[in-house]
Every structure is written in structure tokens, then in C-alpha cells.
Amino acid sequence: MTSTTVRTTEQGVELPRIEDPEAVSPVDARALSRLFFDRLRVLEEGTHEYAYARNTLIEMNMSLVHFAARRFGRRDQVEDMIQVGMIGLIKAIDRFDLSRENEFATFAVPYIVGEIKRFFRDSTWAVHVPRRLQEMRVELAKARDTLSARLDREPTVAELAAHLGRTDDEIIDGLIAANGYSTDSLDMPYESGEGAARRSATLADSIGACDPGMELVEDLTSLAPLLAELDERDRTILEMRFGREWTQSEIGDALGISQMHVSRLLNRTLKTLRSGLLAEG
Structure with missing residues (x-):
């Protein structure tokens, strides 16, 4: 255990000084984490001691992120998995309740794995769409192959709906969402205008910019009735x-x-x- 001196906090409690938290063994990290979580509950957020306790907990438990990343067996994306896994670790630290008397590792691993799974689910799509529509894309692809071979032509929406036992609207939503699986580069050459006014540009030049305040407006609108309650x-x-x-x-x-x-x-x-x-x- 890399613990050499003792820290006295503003609240009078003591925390061990850990020179290299990442070098702490998993066994020692388990015991030390309980101590640091216990102190974190009484420290004031925003103080130096609070930051020290929280940051040390993150560094001591990074082995959980590496453990979770190895389970996916994708060596070419280890760095990406560790980065998103750290987000899950930080969420787990901020939400862990020591009074529940369960091990932090047991609590944290689902958060870490969840972030990594979300990364893989979202990164394979050029545009993020709801998970149900992502899954429908696979169903539609199989259904189109089956019906195309049977009918010797592209199936209609109604035929796809009958084959999958879904409504026409659901099939239309799925077909539209499937367009988000891949996209064209914004740097792709694009010609606009006609005749003498015709000019070359890029696709990005023809697309309007997103208003960064729209998402905030949506969030505030959704929060308003909840705040009123x-x-x-x-x-x-x-x-x-x-x-x-x-x-x-x-x-x-x-x-x-x-x-x-x-x-x-x-x-x-x-x-x-x-x-x-x-x-x-």
C-alpha cells in the first residue's frame, strides 16, 4: 500500500496520503475506498480536501475500468473504451452510498460496462437514433432480403409491415432512421446554382448551423412542470x-x-x- 503520511482535513478527520493511487493493489483499494467514501460524506464539496478524496478514489479504482475493458476483447479500441469507462467510474463514485453496505466494485462495474456498451452502440451509427430503431434496422434488412428473393423485386412498406407484424408507420420510422447509419462527408464537393452562377463548394456550405440554445430550451421546457411540483x-x-x-x-x-x-x-x-x-x- 503506497501510504506514507496522514492528512488532517478541515473537519478534523484524517486521510492517508497516497503518493501513487494507481499503484494501489485491488485488495488495498477496496479497504481504502471505504475510508475515503466515509470521509467524502462529511467533506464540503468544492474544498481542496473534497477534491483530494474524490480524485484519489478515481485513480485508485482505475483497475475496474481496465478489467471491464478487457471483457470486450477489442484491442484496437482499448483507449476509447478506457476513456468512456472512466465516465462510468466517475458516475459510480458520485452516486455510491456507503450506507448500503455493498462493495464499491460491485456497484461500479455495471456503470462502467454500461458506458462502454453505449459507446459501441452509438459509435457504429453516424447519427444517433433510439435503440429500438437501431434494432429495427437489422430486422428490416433481413426482411427486405427475404421478400426481395421471394417477390423478385423490392418489397413495399405494406409488405414489410405484414412480414414483420408491425404497422406501416413503424416501418416508415425504421426506414428513415436507417439513413442515419452512414453519412456523406461535409467536405464532399457540392455544386450550387445554375448556368453562369453555378459555383463549386462543399456540402457543409449548403447546411444551416444548429442553434446551440435549442437543446437548453427543450430541457428547460421539460423541467418546468417538474419544478412546479x-x-x-x-x-x-x-x-x-x-x-x-x-x-x-x-x-x-x-x-x-x-x-x-x-x-x-x-x-x-x-x-x-x-x-x-x-x-x-
Whole structure:
């Protein structure tokens, strides 16, 4: 175990100084992680000690990411898998609850594997489409091959729908979504205009730019009715934390409650909003 000195935090608790967290063995990392998670619960977010504890947890448990990446057996994409797997590890650290008394590794691996699977699912498509439509693309390809051989021509939408037991609208959605599997380069030559006004350009020159604020508007529109269902204190805490960017301690002082109570209220409120958005989606 690479632990040489002891750190005294602002709250009076102690954390071991680990010079090289990545070199800590999995066995030692398991024991140390419980200690660091225990301290993380009482440290104030945004402090140096909080950052030290969180970053050390990430580095100590990187072996879980490598373990998960090896399970996929794709050596040519190891670096990409590790990068997206780290996202899963960080999510697991931020969401782990030590009071549940389960091992962090057991909790974290599904998050890591989930991020890697999502990476493979999304990266094979040039344009992201819902998973059900991705799966329908395979069904449609098989159905078209079968019916084309039987009919000696391309099948119609109605024939595909009858063969797959789906509605015409579902087949049309699937055919449109299949166009997102591959795309043309934006640098591809493109000619516009006619006659003397004809000029050469690239495909990118003919495409309008996306408004970066549209996604934010959609998110805020979806959140509005969910926020309205919260009680006044929860809305006030959200406004203080994300509107005024106050720390949890500052919020606690303003409301006359502890920082830990603020943390619990925030977690509960964010979980409620997240569940509401997912249910709507």
C-alpha cells in the first residue's frame, strides 16, 4: 500500500496520503475506498480536501475500468473504451452510498460496462437514433432480403409491415432512421446554382448551423412542470445552488440547517427531477 503520511482535513478527520493511487493493489483499494467514501460524506464539496478524496478514489479504482475493458476483447479500441469507462467510474463514485453496505466494485462495474456498451452502440451509427430503431434496422434488412428473393423485386412498406407484424408507420420510422447509419462527408464537393452562377463548394456550405440554445430550451421546457411540483424549500435550494452558485454550507447557513441535510435534500430533489425526465422520455 503506497501510504506514507496522514492528512488532517478541515473537519478534523484524517486521510492517508497516497503518493501513487494507481499503484494501489485491488485488495488495498477496496479497504481504502471505504475510508475515503466515509470521509467524502462529511467533506464540503468544492474544498481542496473534497477534491483530494474524490480524485484519489478515481485513480485508485482505475483497475475496474481496465478489467471491464478487457471483457470486450477489442484491442484496437482499448483507449476509447478506457476513456468512456472512466465516465462510468466517475458516475459510480458520485452516486455510491456507503450506507448500503455493498462493495464499491460491485456497484461500479455495471456503470462502467454500461458506458462502454453505449459507446459501441452509438459509435457504429453516424447519427444517433433510439435503440429500438437501431434494432429495427437489422430486422428490416433481413426482411427486405427475404421478400426481395421471394417477390423478385423490392418489397413495399405494406409488405414489410405484414412480414414483420408491425404497422406501416413503424416501418416508415425504421426506414428513415436507417439513413442515419452512414453519412456523406461535409467536405464532399457540392455544386450550387445554375448556368453562369453555378459555383463549386462543399456540402457543409449548403447546411444551416444548429442553434446551440435549442437543446437548453427543450430541457428547460421539460423541467418546468417538474419544478412546479416541488415544494417551496426544494425550489429555493435549487435556485441557491445552481442559480446563485452557493455552496452547500452557505445554503445551510441561510436556511438554518446543516450542510449534510442540504446535501440529502439536493440529492433527493435531483433524483426526483431525473426520474421525471426519464419517465417523460
